[in-house]
Amino acid sequence: MEQGTYEFEPHTSEVQVHVEGTDLGALFEEAGYALAEVMLGEEPPEPPPSMEEEDVTLDAADTEALLVDWLNELISRTDLRKRVYTHLTVDEIDERKLHARIRGFTPDVLKTAVKAATFHGVDIREHEDRFLATVVLDV
Amino acid sequence: MEPSAEVQPPVTPRLRQVGPALYELDRSFREDMLVPARIVADEELLRQMARDRSIAQLVNVTTLPGIQDFAIGMPDMHEGYGFPVGGVAGTLLPDGVISPGGIGFDINCGVRLLSTGLLHDDVKDLIPELAHDLARSVPTGFGRHGRLALGPAQVDRVLTEGVPYVVRELRMGLEEDLRHIESGGYLPGAEAAYVSVRARERGHDQLGTLGGGNHFIEVQRVDRILDAEAAADFGLFEGEVTVLIHTGSRGLGHQVCTDAVREMDRALSRAGIRLVDRQLACAPFSSPEGQAYYASMCAAANFAWSNRQVLTHRVREVFGRRLGAEVQPRIVYDVAHNIAKVETYGGRRLCVHRKGATRAFGPGNPELPEAWRKVGQPVFIPGSMGTSSFVLAGRSESQSVSFSSACHGAGRQMSRAAAKREVVGAELRKALNARGIVVECPSNAELAEEAPTAYKDVERVVDAVDTAGIARKVARLVPVAVLKG
Numbered sequence: 001m002e003q004g005t006y007e008f009e010p011h012t013s014e015v016q017v018h019v020e021g022t023d024l025g026a027l028f029e030e031a032g033y034a035l036a037e038v039m040l041g042e043e044p045p046e047p048p049p050s051m052e053e054e055d056v057t058l059d060a061a062d063t064e065a066l067l068v069d070w071l072n073e074l075i076s077r078t079d080l081r082k083r084v085y086t087h088l089t090v091d092e093i094d095e096r097k098l099h100a101r102i103r104g105f106t107p108d109v110l111k112t113a114v115k116a117a118t119f120h121g122v123d124i125r126e127h128e129d130r131f132l133a134t135v136v137l138d139v
Numbered sequence: 140m141e142p143s144a145e146v147q148p149p150v151t152p153r154l155r156q157v158g159p160a161l162y163e164l165d166r167s168f169r170e171d172m173l174v175p176a177r178i179v180a181d182e183e184l185l186r187q188m189a190r191d192r193s194i195a196q197l198v199n200v201t202t203l204p205g206i207q208d209f210a211i212g213m214p215d216m217h218e219g220y221g222f223p224v225g226g227v228a229g230t231l232l233p234d235g236v237i238s239p240g241g242i243g244f245d246i247n248c249g250v251r252l253l254s255t256g257l258l259h260d261d262v263k264d265l266i267p268e269l270a271h272d273l274a275r276s277v278p279t280g281f282g283r284h285g286r287l288a289l290g291p292a293q294v295d296r297v298l299t300e301g302v303p304y305v306v307r308e309l310r311m312g313l314e315e316d317l318r319h320i321e322s323g324g325y326l327p328g329a330e331a332a333y334v335s336v337r338a339r340e341r342g343h344d345q346l347g348t349l350g351g352g353n354h355f356i357e358v359q360r361v362d363r364i365l366d367a368e369a370a371a372d373f374g375l376f377e378g379e380v381t382v383l384i385h386t387g388s389r390g391l392g393h394q395v396c397t398d399a400v401r402e403m404d405r406a407l408s409r410a411g412i413r414l415v416d417r418q419l420a421c422a423p424f425s426s427p428e429g430q431a432y433y434a435s436m437c438a439a440a441n442f443a444w445s446n447r448q449v450l451t452h453r454v455r456e457v458f459g460r461r462l463g464a465e466v467q468p469r470i471v472y473d474v475a476h477n478i479a480k481v482e483t484y485g486g487r488r489l490c491v492h493r494k495g496a497t498r499a500f501g502p503g504n505p506e507l508p509e510a511w512r513k514v515g516q517p518v519f520i521p522g523s524m525g526t527s528s529f530v531l532a533g534r535s536e537s538q539s540v541s542f543s544s545a546c547h548g549a550g551r552q553m554s555r556a557a558a559k560r561e562v563v564g565a566e567l568r569k570a571l572n573a574r575g576i577v578v579e580c581p582s583n584a585e586l587a588e589e590a591p592t593a594y595k596d597v598e599r600v601v602d603a604v605d606t607a608g609i610a611r612k613v614a615r616l617v618p619v620a621v622l623k624g
Binding site for chain 1: 240245405
């Protein structure tokens with residue numbers, strides 16, 4: 001079974017993303033890939049193998065806040081380190097905590113600078129065999 | 140599929156006209172409303188708003204604890220997150236709330252207009268070179284730092300002292316600039332200690348950078364004077380070259396908002412409070428969380444004004460190199476779009492949130508520079524590439540109509556994806572060039588997303604502002620060169 005997917009939904013001024021994953025970890029990874037695609041304007045490529053790996057550890061009030069924190073962590077690291085993160089491995093996750101390893105690369109141009117992930121309408125739910133999430137990115 | 144009227148709550152039939160270009164949705168619309176929702180618009184603009192979720196978002200704003208009188212949407216209002224873009228609300232101090240979502244991630248995103256004193260006819264052959272030089276002087280691409288990298292102590296001084304520090308210590312600007320920037324280019328409530336280390340790290344090399352999205356520097360020609368006396372007061376004349384700078388607090392401000400929303404959301408969760416929209420996370424202004432956010436927001440606002448000041452310095456360098464050192468573009472004014480200000484209305488001290496809205500003080504307001512006190516505050520309403528921008532002057536009536544607020548632009552009416560589907564960037568570039576507009580933008584796709592057709596009719600938006608009595612039209616500007624991030 002495919003681990004996860006994402007698609008962009010209509011929004012007048014921002015970017016709204018709908019994400020699906022077979023489990024919470026896959027859901028969060030897909031949300032990160034969607035963010036990378038917004039930034040790059042195309043599907044994320046594999047990063048060069050030489051790019052160093054970074055650790056991310058987060059804790060939040062609940063799962064929705066954890067998703068917003070996760071995306072905001074990727075956004076602020078992109079701004080700081082001039083990298084788009086295109087290889088994401090969520091090793092541990094529960095309702096409020098996450099540990100992940102991420103790798104990125106420095107593209108020549110960034111198509112869209114993402115300011116932040118928002119709490120507006122953020123929603124995560126389990127449906128049959130999948131986790132579904134919606135989140136709005138401020139661009 | 141674009142959002143359509145069919146899937147939205149049927150709010151427009153419930154809107155009642157309460158004044159010229161002013162509509163109201165009363166409290167009976169939803170039981171959690173504390174005040175009515177008002178909208179400055181004409182019928183066509185209302186129809187456009189009803190196609191997205193902006194009116195519902197404005198209704199959500201009316202539920203904020205401590206909100207006074209009404210929440211009001213400007214004629215460029217469109218769907219955002221938390222507040223709609225173009226939303227204004229005042230909460231009663233000391234215990235009414237401050238909401239980072241009512242200000243936005245790009246704290247003090249705003250516009251600054253420079254007048255050059257040059258006639259377009261005299262310099263039009265130089266416009267391509269000027270635009271090219273501006274593109275070389277202003278970093279816009281990913282990973283390109285500003286030419287000014289600050290040490291930690293300097294970042295702290297920018298955060299606490301704003302433009303006066305940039306002018307007097309970094310020597311980027313003129314003393315008279317300080318008299319032509321909203322709030323003198325700094326908010327005294329700023330405290331750098333409340334700005335996180337990460338936010339400061341993100342900001343240290345970003346002064347003097349434009350950023351992407353709808354941020355731009357536009358060289359313009361004054362196409363038409365609509366109020367001769369006010370235009371003369373502002374120093375604008377027909378055929379003059381002007382420069383409009385639109386940008387904000389960059390990554391520093393985004394991080395300040397991210398940090399604050401997270402903290403306030405956590406505090407609300409601990410207290411077991413669920414808001415109608417989590418992005419409206421807020422805290423009483425007088426609470427520790429509210430005071431910490433206000434201090435950091437003021438600091439980020441100072442950073443944004445300083446950013447536009449450094450960009451002004453770059454513009455002056457470019458014009459000076461090409462046209463002679465005596466050419467020193469002058470600041471007409473600089474207004475914030477995304478900010479909260481403490482202001483007094485009817486004897487009440489309010490925290491006025493403006494998200495995608497500008498202040499529009501009328502004549503005589505003591506906060507205005509002395510030179511503009513007779514005519515009222517300059518208000519700038521940028522169009523989109525290829526369409527006109529407007530200079531207006533604030534009216535005293537704005538105080539009761541809109542908490543002294545006007546709109547901030549034309550307002551998007553089409554999603555970026557839809558604009559990209561409908562507009563071919565390369566063709567748009569050619570079309571703009573054919574109209575004599577020089578375009579400096581590295582990406583055709585981004586150009587398409589910001590196409591004029593993605594925005595509402597700026598003339599209609601400005602007419603609504605004028606009709607509602609918020610501000611009167613002074614001059615129309617048309618683009619001759621556009622530099623985009």
